[in-house]
Amino acid sequence: MSTTHQWRGLIEEYRELLDIPAATPAITLGEGGTPLVHSEWLSGVTGGDVWIKVEGANPTGSFKDRGMTAAISVAVHEGAKACVCASTGNTSASMAAYAAKAGLTPIVLVPDGKISASKMAQALVHGAQVLRVRGNFDDCLKMSRGLAEHYPVALVNSVNPVRLEGQKTASFEVVDRLGDAPDFHLMPIGNAGNMSAYWLGYTQYLAAGKATRTPVMRAFQAEGAAPLVLGRPVEHPETRATAIRIGNPASWKLAEAAKAASGGRFKALSDDQILAAQAELARRDGIFVEPASAAGVAGLLADVAAGDSYAGKVTVITVTGHGLKDTVTALEYFGEVPDVVVDADIDAAAAAAGLI
Ligand code: F0G
Numbered sequence: 001m002s003t004t005h006q007w008r009g010l011i012e013e014y015r016e017l018l019d020i021p022a023a024t025p026a027i028t029l030g031e032g033g034t035p036l037v038h039s040e041w042l043s044g045v046t047g048g049d050v051w052i053k054v055e056g057a058n059p060t061g062s063f064k065d066r067g068m069t070a071a072i073s074v075a076v077h078e079g080a081k082a083c084v085c086a087s088t089g090n091t092s093a094s095m096a097a098y099a100a101k102a103g104l105t106p107i108v109l110v111p112d113g114k115i116s117a118s119k120m121a122q123a124l125v126h127g128a129q130v131l132r133v134r135g136n137f138d139d140c141l142k143m144s145r146g147l148a149e150h151y152p153v154a155l156v157n158s159v160n161p162v163r164l165e166g167q168k169t170a171s172f173e174v175v176d177r178l179g180d181a182p183d184f185h186l187m188p189i190g191n192a193g194n195m196s197a198y199w200l201g202y203t204q205y206l207a208a209g210k211a212t213r214t215p216v217m218r219a220f221q222a223e224g225a226a227p228l229v230l231g232r233p234v235e236h237p238e239t240r241a242t243a244i245r246i247g248n249p250a251s252w253k254l255a256e257a258a259k260a261a262s263g264g265r266f267k268a269l270s271d272d273q274i275l276a277a278q279a280e281l282a283r284r285d286g287i288f289v290e291p292a293s294a295a296g297v298a299g300l301l302a303d304v305a306a307g308d309s310y311a312g313k314v315t316v317i318t319v320t321g322h323g324l325k326d327t328v329t330a331l332e333y334f335g336e337v338p339d340v341v342v343d344a345d346i347d348a349a350a351a352a353a354g355l356i
Helices: 010-017 040-046 064-077 090-102 117-125 137-150 161-167 169-178 193-207 252-262 271-285 291-305 323-334 346-352
Strands: 036-038 049-054 082-086 105-111 129-133 184-188 216-222 265-269 314-319
Touching: 010 064, 010 169, 036 169, 040 049, 040 271, 040 291, 040 314, 049 169, 064 082, 064 090, 064 161, 064 193, 082 090, 082 137, 090 105, 090 117, 105 117, 105 137, 117 129, 117 323, 129 137, 161 169, 161 193, 169 193, 169 314, 184 193, 184 291, 193 216, 193 252, 216 252, 216 291, 252 265, 265 271, 265 291, 271 291, 271 323, 291 314, 291 323
Parallel strands: 049 314, 082 105, 105 129, 184 216, 184 314, 216 265
Antiparallel strands: 036 049
C-alpha cells in the first residue's frame, strides 16, 4: 500500500542534520516545507531563473517558526518553564505560539508603538506577557539577554544558536527542491540571524555532498536602518519596514563571515523601493508579503537597474513574512479601500467594474 508523504515539521524531517540533543522532543506546528515558487516576472526581468521561497506560509506567517520549533523544543528538553525574546513582532508571534503548544510562559519585549497590530495580536492571543518598552529593538534585546541571565527564563532570540539550527533547514529545502544550491541567494537582513543560518545550511549541505556549490549571499537593509552597509551601528534606526528596524544586529560577525565567504554583499534600499517591490510582487506573482520581506525582491530590481547581471543564473529570493502581518502599512501606501459602493445589482456592478 502506498501512502502520500505528509510533512512532519522540520525537526522530524531533518533531525539527523540538526545539532540538538538526540532526545529533544519535537514541539511542532508543522513548520517548514514552504513553497519555492518560480517567478516568471523576475526570470523575465533578469534573463535567468528566479525562485521565491515563501516563508509567510509557515504556521505563524514568518520564517521565525523554523528557529522557534528548535529553540522551544530544546528549552523544553532542558526543563525551562518560561521563555523570553525581544522582537520587532515576528519572533514574538512565533515564540508565543510555540510556547503555548509547549506549555511554557512566554514573555515578550517589543519597542513601544513600533510593531504591527497583527503581530501584537498574535502574541496576545497566544497568551504572551507583552512588555512594551520605551526604546528600540536593540534596547529590547539587551533586556531580554539580561532577564535570561538573571532570572529562570530561556532566551530564544537568535543569539541562541539553536535558533540558527532550525532556520538553516530553509537552505536544505531549497537544495532538495532544485537539486543543487542556486548561484545567488537574496534576502532581507535585520538582526542578521537568518542570513547566517542560510549560510550554515548551505555549507553543511556542501560538506555532506548534497550540493556541489554554495550561493553568493546578498542581503538588503532599509536605508534608515543599515548598520551592515554603513559598517557601524545606527543609534536611531527608522524604516516603515518595521520588522528590520534594527540598528545593531546581534549576528553581525556571522553575517559578515557569510558575506565574505560567499563573495556576497549588503546593500541599502529606500522605503519606497521596498514598498514598490511589495506591490509588484503581489500584482505580478500573486505573492503578498510584508514590507520588510520584499527587500530581497527590491534588491534584485535595484541590482539589475545598477547593471548587475543575473542572466543565465539561478537565483532564490527569500520572502520572510506574510503580507497579512501588516495590512495597515499596505493600505496606507497602496491606496485606501475604494469608497465606491454599488447597489446590489448586477448591471450596476458591471458598470462600476468597467465591464460595460
Ligand atoms: N524579515 C522579517 C519579516 C523579519 O521579521 C525579520 C526579523 C527579518 C526579515 C530579518 O531577519 O533578523 O534574521 O536578519 N525579525 C526579527 C523579529 C528581528 O523580532 O521578528 P534577521
